[in-house]
Amino acid sequence: MTDLSLDLRTDTITRPTAEMWEAMQSAELGWAHVGEDENVLELEAEVASLLGKEAGLLVQTGSAANLVALMTHAERGDQVVLDEASHIVWSEEWGVAYVCGLFPRLVESVGGRMEPEAVREAIERSLLGHLPSTSLVCLESSHNFGGGTALGSEYLGPIAEIARARGAWTHLDGARLLNTCAALGEEPRAAAAGIDSVVLNLNKGLSAPGGAVLAGTRSFIAEARLNLRRVGGSAGHQAGILAAAGLVALRTMVPQHAEDNRRARLLAERLNELDRVAVDLDRVQTNIVVVQLDDAPALALELGRRGLGTLPMGPNGLRLVTHRHVTDASVERAVELLAAAAGA
Numbered sequence: 001m002t003d004l005s006l007d008l009r010t011d012t013i014t015r016p017t018a019e020m021w022e023a024m025q026s027a028e029l030g031w032a033h034v035g036e037d038e039n040v041l042e043l044e045a046e047v048a049s050l051l052g053k054e055a056g057l058l059v060q061t062g063s064a065a066n067l068v069a070l071m072t073h074a075e076r077g078d079q080v081v082l083d084e085a086s087h088i089v090w091s092e093e094w095g096v097a098y099v100c101g102l103f104p105r106l107v108e109s110v111g112g113r114m115e116p117e118a119v120r121e122a123i124e125r126s127l128l129g130h131l132p133s134t135s136l137v138c139l140e141s142s143h144n145f146g147g148g149t150a151l152g153s154e155y156l157g158p159i160a161e162i163a164r165a166r167g168a169w170t171h172l173d174g175a176r177l178l179n180t181c182a183a184l185g186e187e188p189r190a191a192a193a194g195i196d197s198v199v200l201n202l203n204k205g206l207s208a209p210g211g212a213v214l215a216g217t218r219s220f221i222a223e224a225r226l227n228l229r230r231v232g233g234s235a236g237h238q239a240g241i242l243a244a245a246g247l248v249a250l251r252t253m254v255p256q257h258a259e260d261n262r263r264a265r266l267l268a269e270r271l272n273e274l275d276r277v278a279v280d281l282d283r284v285q286t287n288i289v290v291v292q293l294d295d296a297p298a299l300a301l302e303l304g305r306r307g308l309g310t311l312p313m314g315p316n317g318l319r320l321v322t323h324r325h326v327t328d329a330s331v332e333r334a335v336e337l338l339a340a341a342a343g344a
């Protein structure tokens with residue numbers, strides 16, 4: 001794929017802006033590994049503040065940040081409650097069990113939304129007096145496999161309350177939390193209020209070349225830092241380069257999320273006008289569009305040959321994600337290409 005405006009597979013392909021390149025080029029570097037890089041420290045503090053948390057930890061990827069959060073909240077052998085379509089489980093290849101040694105209890109969900117009663121039941125269910133120790137409930141917003149659903153404080157808060165009342169922590173995979181916040185008109189700190197730890201990606205709608213920040217209490221982050229080392233991770237000895245781009249991303253790219261959400265809506269509405277394809281418009285709440293059609297994997301291959309990047313989601317779902325390189329004109333072109341390839 002060379003034309004980024006037609007690469008709708010993901011928003012992680014977004015390239016750094018000119019200002020980010022400039023910031024990376026001129027970043028004053030310190031030894032980040034021992035906490036001596038000013039840009040890293042500033043970025044960690046800024047994201048923590050945005051999310052209403054005490055401290056932050058810059059990590060190379062959102063997946064690694066989630067992993068370290070899980071390790072830090074829970075002891076090996078504990079049960080962790082997640083929704084059945086959780087990115088942490090499926091797209092992070094069961095690292096929850098493989099690396100962290102946790103037992104994932106998957107709870108039915110619609111658009112990533114678990115029923116509070118089902119979460120309560122998952123934590124409290126015992127058999128013949130045997131009750132697993134549930135130390136963590138994981139949430140995700142926006143919800144990737146849910147089709148980009150925007151789950152804000154109205155959903156997250158009560159679940160966090162249920163967990164807390166039963167002695168469990170809550171972790172939010174907020175890789176695209178800023179898309180949710182743009183959709184709901186909610187401040188990130190309000191959305192994440194009551195949640196113990198949050199991961200925010202810098203490499204999606206924010207357009208930085210990489211990185212995610214895990215935020216939580218000071219003591220949680222201090223422990224997470226050690227766990228990151230235990231799994232051989234860090235943001236890099238000279239992570240200041242990444243942090244310099246991340247700071248620009250945070251200060252300049254937040255408004256982009258509303259634009260990305262608007263274009264996803266436009267794309268969804270235009271696609272829904274075609275024959276033989278369908279989009280559940282109620283699910284199009286942020287920058288992800290999932291199109292229902294026949295033989296999605298074969299169609300994705302064909303679309304790739306014609307220059308449009310899409311991602312199959314199962315046999316009948318095709319994911320298209322808007323991002324800063326997508327224009328209104330490229331949305332129209334994407335619709336034309338999809339219509340021609342699908343005979344719609």
Ligand SMILES: Cc1ncc(COP(=O)(O)O)c(C=O)c1O
Nearest residue numbers: 061062063064087144173175201
């Ligand atoms: C919901 C969600 N969580 C976490 C991640 C992981 O982020 P990264 O690709 O930086 O590991 C992604 C990436 O696609 C995601 O969509």
